[in-house]
Amino acid sequence: MVRSVPVLWFPPLLACSGGRRKPVPVNGILDLFQQFDGEPGVRGTLWCRDGHGRAATDDTSADPGRDSFPTQSCGSCINRAAVSYPLITYGGLLSWRNTGGSGMQVRLLGPVEVAVGDEVRPVPGLRRKAVLAMLGLHPGQIVSSDRLIDMVWEEDAPATALNTLQRHISYLRDLLGAKETIVARAPGYLLDLGDEATDVLTAERLIRAGKQASDPIRTIELLRAALALWRGRPLADVTPLRWFGEQAERLDNTEHEAMHALVEARLELGEHQPLIPELERLIAGRPLDEGLYRLLMIALYRSGRQAASLERFQQLKRVLAEELGIDPSPPLRELETAILRQEAALDAPTRVTVVATAPVPAQLPLATRAFAPRTRELAWLDAMLADSRGADSTMITVVSGTAGVGKTSLAVHWAHQVRRSFPDGQLYVDLRGFGSDAMVDPPAVLRRFLDAYGVPGHRIPAGLDELAALYRSVLADRRVLVVLDNARDVEQVRPLLPGSPGCAVVLTSRNQLTGLVAFEGAQSITLGLLTDDEAHDLLTRRIGADRVAAETIAVQDMITLCARLPLALALAAASCVTRPELAVGEVTTQLRASAGPFDALQSVFSWSYQAIGLDAAQLFRLLGLHPGPNFTEPTAASLAGNDVAAVRPLLAELIGANLIQESIPGRYRFHDLLWTYAFVRANSDESQAARTAASHRLLDHYLHTSVRAAMLLTPHRQPITGLMPPRRGVTVAAPDTRDAAVTWFTDERTALQAMVKRAAVDGFDTHVWQLAWATQDFLDRWGHWDDQVVNQLLATDAARRLGLLAAQGHAHISASTTYARLGDHDQAQTHLQQALDLFAGLGDFGAQAKVQYQLGWLSNRQGRHGQAVRHARQALRLYRAAGQPMMAARTLNSLGWGYALSGDYARARPRCELALAQMRHLGDLAFQAGTSDSLGYIHHHLGNHDLAIAHYLRALELYRGHDDRYYEADTLDHLGDAYRAAADAVAARAAWEQALEILDQLGHTDAARVRVKLVS
Secondary structure (H helix, E strand, C coil): EEEEEEECCCCCCEEEEECCCECCCCCCHHHHHCCCCCCEEEEEEEEEECCCEEEECCCCCCCCCCCCCCCCCCCCCCCCCCCCCCCCCCCCCCEEEEECCCCEEECCCCCCCECCCCEEEEEHHHHHHHHHHHHHHCCCCCEHHHHHHHHHHHCCCCCCCHHHHHHHHHCCCCCCCCHEEEEEEEEEEECCCCCCCCCHHHHHHHHHHHCCCCCHHHHHHHHHHHCCCCCCCCCCCCCHHHHHHHHHHHHHHHHHHHHHHHHHHHHHHCHHHHHHHEEEHHHHCCCCHHHHHHHHHHHHHHHCCHHHHHHHHHHHHHHHHCCCCCCCCHHHHHHHHHHCCCCCHHCCCCCCCCCCCCCCECCCCCCCCCCCCCCHHHHHHHHHHHCCCCCCCCCEEEEEECCCCCHHHHHHHHHHHHHHHHCCEEEECCCEEEECCCCCCHHHHHHHHHHHCCCCCHHHCHHHHHHHHHHHHHHHCCCCCCEEEEECHHHHHHCCCCCCCCEEEEEEEEECHHHHHCCCCCCEEEEECCHHHHHHHHHHHCCCCHHHHHCHHHHHHHHHHCCCCHHHHHHHHHHHCCCCHHHHHHHHHHHHHHHHCCCCHHHHHHHHHHHHHHHHHHHHHHHHHCCEEEEEEEHHHHHHHHHHHHHHHHHHHHCCCCEEEEEECCCECCHHHHHHHHHHHHHHHHHHHHHHHHHHHHHHHHHHHHHHHHHHHCCCCCCCCCCCCCCCCCCCCCCCHHHHHHHHHHHHHHHHHHHHHHHHHHCHHHHHHHHHHHHHHHHHHHHHHHHHHHHHHHHHHHHHCCCCCHHHHHHHHHHHHHHCCCCCHHHHHHHHHHHHHHHHHHHCCHHHHHHHHHHHHHHHCCCCHHHHHHHHHHHHHHHHCCHHHHHHHHHHHHHHHHHHHHHCCHHHHHHHHHHHHHHHHHHHHHHHHHHHHHHHHHHHHHHHHHHHHHHHHHHHHHHCCCHHHHHHHHHHHHHHHHHHHHHCCCHHHHHHHHHHHHHHHHCCCCHHHHHHHHCC
């Protein structure tokens, strides 16, 4: 078999030197041979334009300095200058023969035939051609006998079809010259002719190589060679059969894509004028192809025809509006603007990449007014910074000390003082190393920091080592201040250290982090108690100089009682400020009365708590039962068993006593030590019954608010069963829009997860499965799949304990979906089978249909498309029997999707179109998105790229309207494929980058597939 690929470029084979010719090696041709390195028996032949050849070399690693190729003129014809011409015309070919392998090829890019060496063997008979074409379109893959019969005989298969198929296979083996060329392998047959089994494979390989080539001349030659393999209409003599007609259309589109890429490469070489008539002819055949219009507009503009270029845009705009009811895509509109402005970038043959710059991060929190003037420590930090300037290492300082000693205040205060020394940014994170809520892990911090510097999502890796390396690379040659607050240990902070000597790091921790001192050369300072002067200064700032001067003894007593701890002094000072009628001495007397054999913080906490009113004190205690230090007014009201209006004054009283802080209007936060203290007081001062009742109200608050928010997210969702009214005293938050529901779920996600776990431990089983039900759509769409798995497993156990088989089955379905998202298909299958068994026992047709629907979805993800179609058919029958038209319409799309993934677009398209019409009639916006995506996929593979893009854009609009992050990314991925097929590389890359950013944020395994597309 001879395969021809074009010469990439020809340096002069004969160069003149003083009137004499001397040989010059053809190094460029060696580059082409390198592409096929490793294929056995590759020999090169250099051909002149008239077809005469001379042997080259089979050593693809030849020394470029040797004359590995003939350097004389042809000698076999009058075209003696052909081989020595500096850049041979595109007819010149470098052909190579693979003397290993079978030496035969099935040709499908024209009439179906077999080539054995130089001999072409026709294939007689429509069915035989169809059988060979079917195997040739799936080289190296098993095609089942059933599928062969379905595609070759369609609906007219005789009873003897299997025997006839076997006879056709036997004939084709004889035609190919060897039995082993078509292998019988259950449940069908496999064509085994090696990597170049068909001209389709060869063409696709050349097209890929051409698109990946960095040199436009190489791209042109490879694509021309690929296009030369088309001998007419693909599969020309089997297209009367429906499936083969669709495949012929696909191969026509492949040819068009190659032509599109060829035109783009020629445009890069400056061939804009000769391209204009060619592009006009191509557009006449494809009047909706935006990519061709883009190239024509550029060609016209570079030829000095700006007005004609803009007129072509208006022409496209009219056609799209009349045919599809849409406008040109954003990239094309941007091109129109660039042409109007005569932007210089359009004059250059190379593409210009514009990288958006992110704002310089300035993440330092607000410096506290109650900062104790740590003069010595501030001077020490200043000295460390001065010493680091000009050094070849990063400044790392560790500020350690006991709780409440003012570590964070010192670090933040100093960071604000020196921030102008770090013009490239200031990064801050609370690592929550000692809080009651979850510690922040290093990968999460690194992603946050990289995002702050505008690193695109597709560039952010998953592994910790890779994240840390990228972080150091981003900060290299930058002057950045990094504040790592409240660190637990060395392991938590080591990956967060930059490597640039222009950076500085300040860490705070209750531990001394000696490992950093020993191995990273960190400097350490232990923050002790305030001196008397510093404590006196702090109180002066907070209380006022006059009151301090008037009661010097009382002030000193307060300093002593507070053990010179900044947090304790701040709390005591807050009492003086909020109760100006009390003298400092009276406050001190009350503080002394509460003192006992406990530490200063405990003493001040106790005194501050006792100083507030009884109702505020009870609210403080009950807030300690909340699963985190952040809470809202409705949460506080539910814990108190009162309404929001009654609770607001109590919250204000707690703020005035410095026991809580209002972070934003309506949302509050404890200091972690005070939160722990509130929990201790709740357990000591509230009865078990009171604590249980408060917890029950809190669960009801989260459950009923979650249900309300869930129905805003998914309005057509079937309502939850068995939901009891909230207990008396429960305040249900009232998100009234979908956006408000999303915000509420986002803000409360951590608390919701904790409440599900607490409900399971405390025996509130009904709340467990109902909270899991209410949160599942949010967790699924926003990619919190690890949380979802935990919730649904707890829900299945809770429903089983309650004897609620239906609830148990639905939890199994949700668990299955989440396991599938995480790539664990075995667990997904197990949970669906358990759900099916439960619903079959209940005789619930609708629920059984839902399981069959999910089994079809799972089968498609596993590549078992025939099985997916069978499940979808069963689901459709069951939904119709259950009288659920909306779900039946959704399942009709699922059935069409299964056919589409099987390559049976003729069956897929009408089913998806009917599904979309039914969904529009029923007002099912949520699933119109999925059906539009299905139709986009179908039209893409039928070669209707403009229709495909239109459907994908509609799906994208709907998914974004519903904040369905995973399916938004999935559709962006498909949209990128369609843009690539339409030869719009810029739009394709933009779509894939957006998809990858979302998938990386979700931690989804599909990210790897999209990343490969971007790289290639």
